[in-house]
Amino acid sequence: MNRDDIRSKLRDIAREIFENDELEVSDALSPDDVKAWDSLGHIRLVTATEEAFAVAFTIDEIEGLRTIGQIVALVDEKS
């Protein structure tokens, strides 16, 4: 799976989790841009990502992830 595949799957996950079918999911998207991306929203996003790509993040990684681009890169690195 290349980064574009990861990006498009992650876009679907983010839209579902943040309950916004029209959400523009760019690499720069961060909690500052999405109201539903609060601390629990972050956990939902991370656990859904772990499940969808069959990867596991460390707590440092989870707490350090700030943007969609960082998640894409980390998934790419681990899968």
Added chain:
Amino acid sequence: MSSPAFSLMELPWLPRLAADFRSRLTSIVDAVDVDWGTGMRALATQYLELNQAIALARALGTLRARGESPSLTKFKLGLVSNATVDFVKPFLEVSALRHGIALEIVAANFGQFAQEAMDPASLVNRARPDAVLLAVDHRGLPFRAEDSSRWPPFDHRPAWDQISGVCEAFQRNCGATCLVQTLPAPSNLLFGSLDVGVAGTLRASIAQFNALAASNVAAAGDVLVDIDWLAQSVGLDKWYDDRYWFMARMPFAQKALPVYADYVARLVAAMRGKSRKCLILDLDNTLWGGVIGDDGVDGIVVSEGDARGEAFRAVQAAASDLRKRGVVLAVCSKNDEPMARSPFRSHPGMLLKEDDIAVFLANWDDKATNIERIADRLELGLDAMVLLDDNPVERALVREALPTVAVPELGDDPSIYARVLLAAGYFESVAFTAEDLARADQYKGNAERVQLQETSRNLDDFLRSLDMEIEFAGFDAIGRKRITQLINKTNQFNVTTRRYTEKQVSALETSADHYTLQVRVRDRFGDNGTIGIVICDARPDAWEIDTWLMSCRVLNRRIEEAICNRIVADAKKAGARKLFGVFVPTERNGMARDLFERLGFDAVGESHSGERWVLELDRFEPFDVPLAERGDLMQAT
């Protein structure tokens, strides 16, 4: 698929998510002026992950705000925790929906768990919930000894005292039943194997906590939720995800949420009497391997020493055990009847015998029609039925035609059939009474009575030939569990459908303002046990029937007339001159609608609570009933 044959976390008895989930959800939300309950319940009866659960829960909220569904039972659940339960909420709502419950959750703030119980004006106490779920994690309970410098590091007492104190406080402050969780074993050991036997290790302390819970919770009228078993079954490695505990105080892995919520919801449903009562069994490749019509008695596989045979025997053993605890068994098979019965009669490997089966239907009609016949014969609702059938086409047809019948998925491997059936929790129960023990025989007797009725000349001859005896008593401690069970599960012959907890029932035993009756009936086919409950508000001049319900298995036997005779006699003795009745219509209690009219009550119009009826006691002529009143009875007041 590389997953193991059985994975509890994936709720294998549920169909996988259908592709049209979103569009069906949208069409239910967009429809107006239709009962959305059945459609939403069907949507909830598939395997849902967090995002779908949240979508479904949100739609449920929208629909409920427009108007409650008459096909769902309302239940208000307080939710308190010492961990993060934000994700539990939508799952509890959709899991309850799956079990026919419209759940309203009143959730306390994170960590406010003891305060919430102790403060009479707290959010949960003010909401007066039907029950409160104590969703606690051992890491938030005071297991760790205060003096951290010496042995032992852990003690179960303070933790248990906190939980039992919280239960008592909720009981005192809002009267709710508490759902108390057992605690899973810890993921880490201190010594190793020694931990289990050394007091003061966390493993031993949690085990002692669970032992106290097992012996005290039910005795206090509360309900135990065995999360310890659930976590063991899922596997502690999968259950605990320490990352999310450290980051967000989430007590277990997200993947375990669906099964956790279903496990709680089925108990809530059981508190409302929504457990299933009858298991309908297919035969070929469900109870034995092979097709009896093709393979013959000698060719089917159901013996020890053969792996497939043992798998099918395990299904039979499960059914037989369920029968012993009161679940009624029926057979529904596309077969010629003599052929279908032959293994029960002559195959030595069969554990189930013909006598275990209350209704045996083997014919070529479609299964939905046969299931309706079985329900009629047993006088049970379709929502009391479970169909176990290996054939995916039959399962889909029955789900489509009869959406309230539970139909577990089975897959291709018979080695998991018994486990799927039992893990689905269809027969979950919050109490086990002597009545349960006798029930399977009673239903069989019922089916035999139906046969006798067909051969009797008229109803009165038939009823007299039953040699019925009726026995009345006021509420008492011995009957308390059964009375509570009937009050909470009787939907059909129930004039007001008012529900009371075991604690409220217990208070009625000694209330001077109430008149109570528990009614038992015996006949020549057996003891039907307690089949009727009456509660009256006993004012000096007039009594009002607050509750009158009867088990459907004794209908059309003029027992209601005998009960009426008894109430009137006791009301007159107490000096009352009028007896009021109220009928509160629901979707389910149509069969009780004409009760007061048949008994000679006069309609006195409608009030906000329902149709009101009155009987002038001076003018009442006792009914001549085909029942003998038995023994010298307790004073029913």
